[in-house]
Amino acid sequence: MLLGNGGAFQVENEEHRTVWVSGIAAPGARLAVITDDGDVELLSGEGITLLNSRTGPVQAAPMPEAAAAADISRERYLVREGKQRRLVTRNRDGSLRVSHDGVTTTLVAPLARWLEQDGTQLTWRMLPDGDRKAWTLCLVNADGDLIWREGMRNLPTVLPPAQPHPYGGPELGRGARLRHQSLTSLSGAYTLVHQDDGDLVLYHNATHRAVWATNTWWAGDGWAELTEEGDLVVRNLCGAPVWRSGTAGSGAERLVVDNDGGFALLDASDAVVWRIDTGGHRSAPEATPARGSALYRGQRLQRQSLTSPDGSTVLAHRDDRRLVLFGEDGRWLWDAYIHHAERSYVVLDEDGVLRVRAEDGTVALDLGGPADELVVVEGQAQLRTSDGRVVWRNGEQTAAPETGAPPAADFTSWMDALMDDTAYCVTVIHHIDPDEALRRLGAQPERVTTGTWGDLLELAEREEAYDFEDIVVAAFALGPHTLLVEDNRCEGIDCPELSAGTFAVSCYMNINADSAFVVYRDGETVADHSRDSGSREPTTPEVCQALTAMGAPDVIKAAFLHDLELLCRTAGVQPTVADVTGPARIAVVTDR
Incomplete structure (x- = not known):
């Protein structure tokens, strides 16, 4: 049985001759559906209902040019006549069917319900579509302002300025927003992420499970923000709210993702004014999540993001097996598709190679390296060595990393002269400026x-x-x-906080031959090769590479006899006496 060209059901034999024709017909019918009531309905190719088997022909009424979305029904449809006839009809599940020039798309039921806002109308406007303009279905409010349009998912849009926040941390302050970005609890157990489908989702990282969501996946690209009024709002790219916490005027100052499976809005006194509690538990992931703009060896991204310091560029590991670099306007600048690892994470392994690993730890994809850090800057994701050399950029290997060089002879002589006085302690800290280094050591800014x-x-x-x-x-x-x-002191060898969010190495020597050599990463001591109490097994790749370059098999002996060379090679720097005899930032630190 088939639906014939005359809009009637007909039965054909093996020779394709019609042997039976139904008593109901609707010329122009291209589709037949059976309703929940058991009726048969015949529809045109554009989705207009032409006939109901029980009630007879349907005279669907056109609504030209503009109408409220709620007025579109099985009997009424929105139409724009022209060289290409454009229609919006209602499907039986409540979704809307958009048709023109033989192309049909569906506006899913949740989106269709959102479009049915009081005081709004669906209509068509000539709007940019790539490098041209085209008639585009839109939702406008009573003032004629655009609050939704077709093609929202892939619309390049630069957003208005927002307050910066500690990217990747657990908090979002008033006036700050998330776009393709994440917040992760202090323990690393839970991540709240704004996805580029428009959904705001809380994940339990240890189980790869979504435990809460706004379910605004139908909204397309946009952003989430904590407004100046204290309301948590998810918006589409037109700025229209698609979900909100309803806390405007509550005094909410910040959003905090906690370690117990929830997040809350807190006021200035840290009192909870609104909270989502999923009844979770504290189990944390096996590795430290990256935060800010950089990922260091041993850290990972799992549905989390890195953001450039200026906030313009975001590298996001997504739930659909992709790693995507987003530009300021939301365009994809680079991406990697991990087709054979459904539950994956991105990690800079201890050998310096950036990899995608499956949930069980098996390698799904090598991306680049070796390097010491993955850094997001404006328009780029870069793999860098400890001396700042870029070896990989947006998926392309650019150079082979090199081992650090020994310090210049004049610098070594200068340091030896210091030891003739009493002692010296030398520390190299990556990617922070001198004032920040002194602050971490305890110096008061005014001093x-x-x-x-x-x-x-x-x-x-x-x-x-x-x-x-x-x-x-x-x-x-x-x-x-x-x-x-x-x-005169050796504070650097007992100050892992110098390396918070970065990498540092420190050595100490005095005239009594007391010595120490330590390596820090992200606020923790990761290696101690001090003469009296240190490990004889080099475990960090930076030290291993330095020892190989020096031809030194014994790390304790190298750290004692050639401490400055080992420090400089490990840190990837080559200071000269000119670097230490010019102007510097200086201080006397007291009461540390």
């Missing part, structure tokens, strides 16, 4: 000044700083890194 090493020694004499409590220290800029030199 930091600019001067030479000689100026620092004079300052120490004036302040009688050469006792056990005070730290006499200079911070020298080495490209993007900072070199800390202490004249």
Whole structure:
């Protein structure tokens, strides 16, 4: 049995001759459906109902040019006549069918319900569509403002400015927003992510499970924000709200993702004004999640994001097996598709290779490296070595990494002269400036000044700083890194917080041959090769590469006899005496 050209059901024999024709027909019918009531309905190719088997022919009424979405029904449809006839009809499940020039798309039922807002109309406007303009179905409010349009999912749009926030951290403040970005609890157990389908989702990372969502996946691209009024709102790219917490005027100052499976809006006194609680548990992932703009060795991305310092560029690991680099307008600048790893994560392994691994840890894809960090900057995702050399950019290998060089002879002589006095402690910290390095060491900003090493020694004499409590220290800029030199103390070898969010290495030597050599990463000590108590097994790739370049099999001996060379090779720097005899940021640190 088939639906014939005359709009009637007919039965044909094996010779394709018609042997029976139904008593009901609707010329122009192209589709037959059986309703929940058991009726048969015949529809045109554009989805217009032409006939109901029980009630007879249906005279569907056209509504030209514009109408409220709620007025579109099985008996009424929206139409725009022209060279290409455009229609919007209602499907039986409540969704809307959009047809023109033989092309049909469906606006799913949740979106169709959202379009049925009071005081709005569906209509067509000439709007940009790629490099041209085209008639585009839109929803406009009573003032004629555009609040939705077709093609919202892939519409390049630069958003208005928003307040910056600690990207990838657990908090979002008033006036800040998420677009393709994530917030992760302090323990790393839960991540709240704004997905590029418009959904805001809370994931339990250990089980790869979504535990809460706004279910606004139908909205397309947009953003989520905590408004100045204290309302958590998910918006589409036209800025129209598609979901909100309803907390405007509550005094909410910040959103915080906690370790217990929920997130809350807190006021200025940290009182909870609104909360989502999923009844979760504290199990954390096996690796530290990356935050901010950089991912370091041993860290991972799992439905999480990195954001460039200026907020313009986002690298997001998504739930659909993709790693995507988004530009400021939301365009994809680069992506990698991991087709054979349904539950995956991105990790910079200890050998420096950026990989995608499946849930069981097996390697699904090698992306690039080796390198020491993955950094997102404006328009780019870069793999860098410890000396700042870019070896991979947006999926393309650019150069082979090199091992750091030994320090210049004049720098070594200068450091030896320091030891003739009492002692020295040298620390290299990656990707922070001298003022931040001194702040982490405990210096008060008002006590930091600019001067030479000689100026620092004079300052120490004036302040009688050469006792056990005070730290006499200079911070020298080495490209993007900072070199800390202490004249009388060894604070750097017991200060892992210097490396918060980055990498650092420190060595100490005094005239009594007491020595120490430590490596830090992300606020923790990851290697200690001190002479008396350190490990004889090099475990960090930076130290292993440095020892290989030096031809030194014994890390303890190298750290004692060639401490400065091992430090410089491990940190990937090559300071000269010119680097440490010019102006620096200097301070005497007290009361640490």
